[in-house]
Amino acid sequence: MSLKDFFIALSENQTLNSAAQKYGFKLGAQSVVAGTNIDEVIESIKHLNAQGISCTVDNLGEFVFEKSAALAAKNQISAVIERIHSENLDAHISLKPSQLGLDIDFEFCYENLREIVALANKYQIFVNFDMENYARLHPSFELLEKIHVDYDNVGTVIQAYFFESGENVERFKDYRLRIVKGAYKEDESVAYQNKADIDRKFIEQIEYHLLHGKFTSIATHDHNVINHVKQFVDKHNIPNDKFEFQMLYGFRKEMQLGLAKEGYNFCTYVPFGNDWYGYFMRRLAERPQNLTLVTKQVFTK
Numbered sequence: 001m002s003l004k005d006f007f008i009a010l011s012e013n014q015t016l017n018s019a020a021q022k023y024g025f026k027l028g029a030q031s032v033v034a035g036t037n038i039d040e041v042i043e044s045i046k047h048l049n050a051q052g053i054s055c056t057v058d059n060l061g062e063f064v065f066e067k068s069a070a071l072a073a074k075n076q077i078s079a080v081i082e083r084i085h086s087e088n089l090d091a092h093i094s095l096k097p098s099q100l101g102l103d104i105d106f107e108f109c110y111e112n113l114r115e116i117v118a119l120a121n122k123y124q125i126f127v128n129f130d131m132e133n134y135a136r137l138h139p140s141f142e143l144l145e146k147i148h149v150d151y152d153n154v155g156t157v158i159q160a161y162f163f164e165s166g167e168n169v170e171r172f173k174d175y176r177l178r179i180v181k182g183a184y185k186e187d188e189s190v191a192y193q194n195k196a197d198i199d200r201k202f203i204e205q206i207e208y209h210l211l212h213g214k215f216t217s218i219a220t221h222d223h224n225v226i227n228h229v230k231q232f233v234d235k236h237n238i239p240n241d242k243f244e245f246q247m248l249y250g251f252r253k254e255m256q257l258g259l260a261k262e263g264y265n266f267c268t269y270v271p272f273g274n275d276w277y278g279y280f281m282r283r284l285a286e287r288p289q290n291l292t293l294v295t296k297q298v299f300t301k
Ligand code: FAD
Pocket: 129, 130, 131, 132, 157, 159, 180, 181, 182, 183, 184, 219, 220, 221, 222, 223, 246, 247, 248, 251, 252, 268, 269, 286, 287
């Protein structure tokens, strides 16, 4: 088993997830998660906004199989929207359909999402549906299209590693899209496994949406891709207000600031909440070097 597969398997372990919540916010998670409650995340957003960086806020939550947990997540996300509005922050929402009940009941999830999007729409705040594993891809797209009939402040993520990512980016070209490489362990019958193939598809989908789409969020820590995009937008005269770069909270902080200082729109993905375990394990799976974050935290205690 590779190190990547090992951390992905850990991210999917519910027992460890519960234990992590019980035993606290340790093991380096605080380097990449902006606190466990709303007040803490609002402080982080203010700090980033002051540096010219906008934010997308993710109230972490996984393994939601009870309606009560999905309703609690809806209330918490709604409270974040109210704070973004009342404190006039430069921020929007990222959420996962499974957190709002996708694995419980499609209609129930739809109602929850619709309520959140309607509230955000009242304040002109954008809501992004993060994309999870392949099993949830098409139900999530359906939810998005159903809600988009009445609200245009919604968009989603295209995961370039799927064979079908080209069709998906075309299908959603009229939406604001975040393009990523893809973070989950997917079967070779549906997704590229090889880094070179994934990188090639990533560039392809980014270029397509920059040329044909509404607004593109290029979400990556890969400097080669970022440099390529800089040259591509120059060559095709794509204005700065048609795209932004996104990175995760706590990663490549100097580069995040640098891009904002160069005059590019930059948005940091800011996760917070008690349910940080799965998110943190997926970050370790992507880049085992992040383990240095863990060891640093452990040894500086
Ligand atoms: P990688 O392929 O991980 O890295 C490429 C190269 O960049 C590395 O070889 C290294 O040279 C350099 N590099 C990368 N990270 C670092 C670092 N920390 N320090 C120094 N150099 C580094 N995935 C989903 O499936 N669904 C989502 O909804 C989703 N949303 C996301 C939102 C944001 C804002 C971001 C940034 C990612 C999101 N992802 C999502 C995760 C994404 O799919 C990738 O798994 C993740 O971003 C890792 O790929 P990468 O493009 O950053 O580059």
